Amino acid sequence: MHKQILSPQNAKVKQLFQLREKSRSRKKEQLFLIEGIQETLLALQGGYIVKDVYVCPDILSIDDFNSQFSEYLTTFSFIEISIEVYQKLAYRTSTEGVLAVAQWNNLNLDQLKLKENNPLVLVAEAPEKPGNIGALLRTADAAGVDAVIIANPRTDIYNPNIIRSSVGCVFTNAIATGSTSEIIAYLSSKNITIYSAILQEAISYTSQNYTQASAIVVGTEHNGLSKEWRDASKQNIIIPMHGSVDSMNVSVAAGILIFEAKRQRSC
Numbered sequence: 001m002h003k004q005i006l007s008p009q010n011a012k013v014k015q016l017f018q019l020r021e022k023s024r025s026r027k028k029e030q031l032f033l034i035e036g037i038q039e040t041l042l043a044l045q046g047g048y049i050v051k052d053v054y055v056c057p058d059i060l061s062i063d064d065f066n067s068q069f070s071e072y073l074t075t076f077s078f079i080e081i082s083i084e085v086y087q088k089l090a091y092r093t094s095t096e097g098v099l100a101v102a103q104w105n106n107l108n109l110d111q112l113k114l115k116e117n118n119p120l121v122l123v124a125e126a127p128e129k130p131g132n133i134g135a136l137l138r139t140a141d142a143a144g145v146d147a148v149i150i151a152n153p154r155t156d157i158y159n160p161n162i163i164r165s166s167v168g169c170v171f172t173n174a175i176a177t178g179s180t181s182e183i184i185a186y187l188s189s190k191n192i193t194i195y196s197a198i199l200q201e202a203i204s205y206t207s208q209n210y211t212q213a214s215a216i217v218v219g220t221e222h223n224g225l226s227k228e229w230r231d232a233s234k235q236n237i238i239i240p241m242h243g244s245v246d247s248m249n250v251s252v253a254a255g256i257l258i259f260e261a262k263r264q265r266s267c
Contacts, residue, residue, distance in 0.1 A: 005054070006082045016054075016089050019101065023156050026104070032158035034100040035091050037068060042168035044069075049103040050076045056086035059097030076100070091160045105175075107157060109186045112147055112176040119146035120261055121192060121215040122254060125180060125225055126152040133157075134165025135251035136218075141169040143258045148173045149215075151180045184232045187215050196233035197257060198225050199247075205237040210261035218254045221247050 005012060018025040019033045026032045031051070034040050037060075044050055053076050055065050062080070066073065081099075089099055114121070122145050127133045133150070140148045150157065157177065163170055178186070187194055192213040197205070210216070217233070219225035230236060239248070239256055247253075 003077070003079045004081070005079055005085055008084050008088045010085070013085055013088060016099070016101065020089060020091060020160055023159065026156055026158055030104040031101055032104065033089070033160060034102055034163060035098070035160065036168070037096045037098050039163055039168035039171070040098055040100045041069070042171040043100065043102050044072045044075070046171035048105060048171060050100050051103060052077045052079055052101045054079045054081045054086075054099040056081050056083055056097040058083040059086065059095055065098070092164060104158060107175055107177045109149070109176045109178045109182060112149070112174060114174075114190065115146055118211065118213045119190075119192065120210070120258070120265070121145065121147045121149060121187070122258060123149045123151060123183060123215050123217040124250065124254070125217065125219045125229060126154060126223075127250060128154055128220055130155055130159045130161035131165045132250050134162045134170070136254055137162070137166040137169040137173055139251055139255040139258060141172045143255070143262050145258060146174065148175050149183055150175070150177045151183050153177050180226055180228045184228060194229070194233045196225050196229045196236050197238065197253060198230060198236050199238060200230070200236065202236035202238035205239055205257055205260060208235055208237060210264050214261060216254070216257045216261065218250050218257070221250055
């Protein structure tokens with residue numbers, strides 16, 4: 001018979017709540033909380049080690065759960081939880097009745113696997129908002145880039161807001177993190193050409209050739225990119241703006257640049 005947790009005061013529930021709320025807890029335990037059917041399935045399909053899956057039968061029947069997770073039922077522990085426990089732990093207003101605990105992946109640059117020939121990489125320096133990181137990951141997944149690298153991250157990648165806003169694309173992309181200097185050195189060692197999206201001393205993004213190994217680098221809407229990226233860039237590129245402001249949402253800008261590179265590569 002499978003385990004049950006019925007009380008929100010259970011010690012395990014308190015531990016899970018800390019994983020949801022505290023980056024420090026996630027880093028210390030090297031675990032994180034996933035919410036949602038699709039997100040949990042994407043983590044499993046992406047090779048993540050899912051240790052426990054918690055199901056609220058008041059929301060999702062056990063038969064439906066078994067059907068949707070049939071391929072993976074032997075790979076994790078199954079725990080049934082009450083609606084009160086689920087409501088304490090759920091992050092979203094729209095609920096599906098499934099929570100999971102998974103193990104962190106090693107996101108060091110030396111673990112990143114790239115195609116040997118002309119990879120296309122998206123780099124984001126110090127993105128401030130988890131929602132923007134999630135949107136960047138969705139864009140990268142849609143375009144099929146080879147990797148997403150986060151420079152000087154302000155939060156851990158397994159922040160529940162990132163998982164939620166990426167709709168699970170945090171599990172579908174090859175991701176690495178590092179300092180700006182580490183990433184520049186890494187890209188140089190792989191002979192990947194850097195194109196930095198900035199306003200200063202830049203030319204139109206459509207003028208460049210991205211069909212060879214390329215990294216498109218974007219910064220925050222407020223601060224842009226650091227001088228290190230401007231100095232390391234083969235060419236600083238800009239999206240011509242025709243309105244009253246001189247910047248756009250970082251995920252929108254990244255999408256424009258990435259899909260131009262993909263367009264060139266498909267020609």
